[in-house]
Amino acid sequence: MHTNSIRRLSFFLVLMACMSSAVLIGQQRERYTGPLQVGDYLGEAEYYYLLAQGDTILDGPFSLQRSNLAALLEKGDASFVFRGGFRSGYPQGAWIFQFGEFQSDSQTQVVDYQYTLNVSGIQTDARGTLQMGKPQGDWKFTTSEVKGSLVVKTLFDSEINFEQGIPQQSFKIADTSNTLVGRFLRDGVAHDVWELYSEGAAETTESWQFSEGVLTKIQGRFPEKDRSFRILDPSMKNAKIILLDERYLQILRLWLVPKDTIALSKSAVADLLTQNAKYYQKIDDILSQLGTSEFQPEFKVKVPYYPLDTLERRQLDTLKVHFNNAQQLGASLLDNTQLNILKRSDEEAHFLYQVVEAFSEQFLTPLEQLVRYDSQEVIAHVSRDKLINALWPSGKPSATIRVNTGLEKDTIRNYNGPKNGELVWEQNSFEALRQLAEYAALSLDAINRALGDKLVREQRQQEIVRLEEQLLSRSDSINRFLRSAEQELPEVYRNAVQNIKTVVEAQLSEYSSRRELSQKADFGNQLLQCLGTMDTLAKQVVALPQRVQGIEEAYQDAVWNPFTATIMNERIKKRITNAYRKVIVPYMLNQITTTLDCENAQPLSELLENTYQKMLALKEEETRKLERKLKKTQDPIEILTLFNLMDTANQD
Amino acid sequence: MKYRYHNSLWLGMLLFMGIVTMALAQEGEVLPEASEFRDPNTRVWFNTYGNIRISKRLFWDAQTHFRFEESTSTPFIGQVGQIYNRHAIGYIYSKNINFSLGGVLRVNFNTNESSDDRNVVPEWRIWHQYQFAMPVYTAMIYHRIRIEHRWSRGFAENSDFIFRNRWRYMLRAKVPLTSTKLEPGTVYVSPEAELIMQSGKEVVGSVMEDLRLTTTLGYIINPRLQVAAGLMYSQGQTLENAGIFNQNWTLRFHVYFSPDIRRVKAKLPTIHFGD
Numbered sequence: 060m061h062t063n064s065i066r067r068l069s070f071f072l073v074l075m076a077c078m079s080s081a082v083l084i085g086q087q088r089e090r091y092t093g094p095l096q097v098g099d100y101l102g103e104a105e106y107y108y109l110l111a112q113g114d115t116i117l118d119g120p121f122s123l124q125r126s127n128l129a130a131l132l133e134k135g136d137a138s139f140v141f142r143g144g145f146r147s148g149y150p151q152g153a154w155i156f157q158f159g160e161f162q163s164d165s166q167t168q169v170v171d172y173q174y175t176l177n178v179s180g181i182q183t184d185a186r187g188t189l190q191m192g193k194p195q196g197d198w199k200f201t202t203s204e205v206k207g208s209l210v211v212k213t214l215f216d217s218e219i220n221f222e223q224g225i226p227q228q229s230f231k232i233a234d235t236s237n238t239l240v241g242r243f244l245r246d247g248v249a250h251d252v253w254e255l256y257s258e259g260a261a262e263t264t265e266s267w268q269f270s271e272g273v274l275t276k277i278q279g280r281f282p283e284k285d286r287s288f289r290i291l292d293p294s295m296k297n298a299k300i301i302l303l304d305e306r307y308l309q310i311l312r313l314w315l316v317p318k319d320t321i322a323l324s325k326s327a328v329a330d331l332l333t334q335n336a337k338y339y340q341k342i343d344d345i346l347s348q349l350g351t352s353e354f355q356p357e358f359k360v361k362v363p364y365y366p367l368d369t370l371e372r373r374q375l376d377t378l379k380v381h382f383n384n385a386q387q388l389g390a391s392l393l394d395n396t397q398l399n400i401l402k403r404s405d406e407e408a409h410f411l412y413q414v415v416e417a418f419s420e421q422f423l424t425p426l427e428q429l430v431r432y433d434s435q436e437v438i439a440h441v442s443r444d445k446l447i448n449a450l451w452p453s454g455k456p457s458a459t460i461r462v463n464t465g466l467e468k469d470t471i472r473n474y475n476g477p478k479n480g481e482l483v484w485e486q487n488s489f490e491a492l493r494q495l496a497e498y499a500a501l502s503l504d505a506i507n508r509a510l511g512d513k514l515v516r517e518q519r520q521q522e523i524v525r526l527e528e529q530l531l532s533r534s535d536s537i538n539r540f541l542r543s544a545e546q547e548l549p550e551v552y553r554n555a556v557q558n559i560k561t562v563v564e565a566q567l568s569e570y571s572s573r574r575e576l577s578q579k580a581d582f583g584n585q586l587l588q589c590l591g592t593m594d595t596l597a598k599q600v601v602a603l604p605q606r607v608q609g610i611e612e613a614y615q616d617a618v619w620n621p622f623t624a625t626i627m628n629e630r631i632k633k634r635i636t637n638a639y640r641k642v643i644v645p646y647m648l649n650q651i652t653t654t655l656d657c658e659n660a661q662p663l664s665e666l667l668e669n670t671y672q673k674m675l676a677l678k679e680e681e682t683r684k685l686e687r688k689l690k691k692t693q694d695p696i697e698i699l700t701l702f703n704l705m706d707t708a709n710q711d
Numbered sequence: 712m713k714y715r716y717h718n719s720l721w722l723g724m725l726l727f728m729g730i731v732t733m734a735l736a737q738e739g740e741v742l743p744e745a746s747e748f749r750d751p752n753t754r755v756w757f758n759t760y761g762n763i764r765i766s767k768r769l770f771w772d773a774q775t776h777f778r779f780e781e782s783t784s785t786p787f788i789g790q791v792g793q794i795y796n797r798h799a800i801g802y803i804y805s806k807n808i809n810f811s812l813g814g815v816l817r818v819n820f821n822t823n824e825s826s827d828d829r830n831v832v833p834e835w836r837i838w839h840q841y842q843f844a845m846p847v848y849t850a851m852i853y854h855r856i857r858i859e860h861r862w863s864r865g866f867a868e869n870s871d872f873i874f875r876n877r878w879r880y881m882l883r884a885k886v887p888l889t890s891t892k893l894e895p896g897t898v899y900v901s902p903e904a905e906l907i908m909q910s911g912k913e914v915v916g917s918v919m920e921d922l923r924l925t926t927t928l929g930y931i932i933n934p935r936l937q938v939a940a941g942l943m944y945s946q947g948q949t950l951e952n953a954g955i956f957n958q959n960w961t962l963r964f965h966v967y968f969s970p971d972i973r974r975v976k977a978k979l980p981t982i983h984f985g986d
Binding site for chain 2: 618619620621622623624625626627628629630
């Protein structure tokens, strides 16, 4: 009894142990080594992971690297090394990223049992600590120029201290000539003066004055003289904190209008901040592919906020539709080669073309900019007045387009589009802009339709002119050729040639009797092809006497005549040559003389050619049977059938 | 030694000729004071010449001649004189030179209207021929040497065959008239002269059997068929008396044909015998 219960207990314990170990095994990390692609980076990876409901969650040390010696020696290698760790899918712990673009001089040395090879190029090195995917503590980015495996120059250098992804205290960003130093409040909001020191300058060359995230003043040498701009008012009513990134710089540009946007584009501070943002973005792209990360230098700034209400949002969306229509119409008209030709001869077309140009310049280009601002999400941070002022610095365009159509003296002509007066855009509102865009779209559509009819007619007219030129030149060339050739032709041939000329003439006058443009074009195209065939046929007929002669000469064998002791040419396979010379050729000439038209010209031409080729071939072939059959017939159709040419003879 | 040998050869020949002359003088008919020319006979010959190619270099020479001569009432075509079958195998050495060897069966009809002898007697020959052609400008010239060994006999009952050799040389030209060379469709003129000498025991003095002077006009229908017609004058010593000459005027009509019975494949390459 006692032993029995002990036994039962021990069985229970063993079972428990087995189950818990199964759970442990389920949480066991797996190791992977092999190729891995992360974004654009394909290399050899080694990492550890957990499987949870079919997902691979990185956990533990991670490395991905690539370097190719052969490529390095050949033309240069792009190498990289990413090394760090994950915890439950989040990047965690010390990380290092290196990107190299190296060439080598291929000089090797052996040092301590290792081959060493000097490289030159550029290496970017980023290192720091991550906590739950966010930068923690010091992050340092360095881009160095390397020569002979030694760093000769630092091209870029950035040091920022983070606390859970939020930059702390002060930072430093430097490139070859400038160093930017700035400060943050505890929550990462930019504050105080950010100063730029340039190499060789005694004092700061540029400074951005922040007040709790609000950029109030930019001062600096842009680039030749000292200037300062007041940007934002810290006492703004409605404000929003955003990241200091490309979008923020775009907002600043809009605010600077019309003072000086160029100043900002030349700002070394903005440039350094942009460069820095790109470096961080590069790392974030990699980490985001592998797990969850927010690797951004979260420099925070404060900007005004003018949110769009639903109505405005809808107006802006409608505006985009109008803009896209107008944009397409405008582009297709301006790029239309036909119109570009037509406008030279047609006054109305010229005028409308200029109107399209005016619409493109005064309406479409600013609207395009507006659409771009919207996609950059900067519109809500600029006042409507400021925005519209930035788009149309010299005021919104008038609905009446004034165009100077005079080539020599001024002749002003006005264009008024549809719904002129109904659609107005005096106010600085999205509704006004929507109407402006609609007006542009309606006007361009009207112009397109007005020009469209003109263009189709013009196009057809030009086609006809081209076609007629081709028709005339082709019939000319046929006639010229035949005139010079027919003198030397025997009678039967001359008759055939004469008929080719007659048919060509008849077809041309048939063409000229057609009045309707579209009919003319269709018939003309067919006729052009027909004349091509007639041309071929004419040349074939003219060449035919020589070909017949050539066949006669080809069908000869040299024979030794014992009575003259000379070598004589003997005609061979006379039935075949006779059938050709006396039946087929006259038959075909007769066909050309009596039944030629555009339909049978091609088959006749082919038959002529095929028969000739057949004759050349038959000389070498065994033809006794054929000759026997030829004995019984003088009928051209039968003979052509015997020659296996009837499939192309196309007889009725 | 050599000199003496030559001398004796010459001596022998002279002796032989002396004997011949003596025999003529003693046994033959008496030579007339001056050569005597009989009145010309008129004759018509219809001759076919076949030249049948049997291999690259060999041909069969097949000739059949129908020879008529005048009768007392009809000139030229009065009666059949001979029917003449000449055959040989020829060898083409080159396009300009060929040789032949063969036999002849000639059927001789008795044309002596007053004779009571046999009407028909055969005559046998073995013959060989050597022909050389040469181009001269647009014409061709031919040399033909023909040697015949001939067994003939007279019409008289019980007459024996006599054996004679004939030595024939013919010089002939063919001159195209309507073209620059001999080719199909060409009319040509062909003058020829043939001297026929004979020898043999029975030939006493009459060594010039025949001298034939002919002119024909020919037409080449195609390389395998030609026709020709001409007139021949001939004269020669009679066998009986070397002083008496026969004369003949002969109309001659010729058909030349040369089929090629070889298979088509064997005809190629056509004719270039080695030139």
